[in-house]
Amino acid sequence: MHESFQKVLSIQELDINMIRLLRVKNERKKELSKIHYLKEDIERQVKEKQTATLEIKKEIRMGETQIKEIQEKVVKFEAQQAAVKKMDEFNALTQEMTAAGRERSAIEHNLSDFMDRLASEEDLLVTLKENLQATEANSVIIEKEINEGIAKINTEGKEILEKREGLKETVPSEFFTIYERLLKNKKDRVVVPIENRTCSGCHILLTPQHENMVRRADRLVFCEHCSRILYWPEAEVAAGAEEVVAPKRRRRRSTATS
Ligand SMILES: [Zn+2]
Structure with a gap:
């Protein structure tokens, strides 16, 4: 998956x-x-x-x-x-x-x-x-x-x-068909990560149960509000969060000394 x-x-x-x-x-x-x-x-x-x-x-x-x-x-x-x-x-x-x-x-x-x-x-x-x-x-x-x-x-x-x-060719056809149909409707990203417990497509808060289903990733889970396909962005979020915070501090320090 x-x-x-x-x-x-x-x-x-x-x-x-x-x-x-x-x-x-x-x-x-x-x-x-x-x-x-x-x-x-x-x-x-x-x-x-x-x-x-x-x-x-x-x-x-x-x-x-x-x-x-x-x-x-x-x-x-x-x-x-x-x-x-x-x-x-x-x-x-x-x-x-x-x-x-x-x-x-x-x-x-x-x-x-x-x-x-x-x-x-x-x-x-x-x-x-x-x-x-x-x-x-x-x-x-x-x-x-x-x-x-x-x-x-x-x-x-x-x-x-x-x-x-x-x-x-490399994606299961069922998944691909659903994806294409959603894309045709929304003309926007339709496979979106969960961010801070919300669907990053429509920004509606998800229930913990819903979030767990997404995290398990044993089948496709849709946002109940906007129908987008949700996924759990494990690695990306963890790495991204650090990257965002760290350079900012460094930059602030360098401007203070210059
Ligand atoms: Zn949504």
């Missing part, structure tokens, strides 16, 4: 490492899609601005054509006016010319608004394009970095899986 525990604990460390790697990989993938989204968003804005400036340019061309037509009309009125002999006809033409003049200044006013809008939209377009270029340059670097990171994770993961396959 003790040997099986050692092996499952080794597998567990590999699995925990694998879970961590997959988490990192997922985060990196999310970063990658965020970059893509950002790029697409700026591209969309550039397209929208381009369409907007084209629309304004169309309006401006239309206004310019209208002004030209009015100018031609006025020239015609002037010619007619030079030819008429009656006063009321002359006055009517003057009125037509005044109206044309008013129409012209209204269109000119609109045109100047369009010109202003075009200038500011074109400025924005320049900024957006610069922004897009910077983002594209940046994303190439970041994407490369992320993809390299993912490739490294994949290699590391493959190595872990290979090691795991080898170890798996």
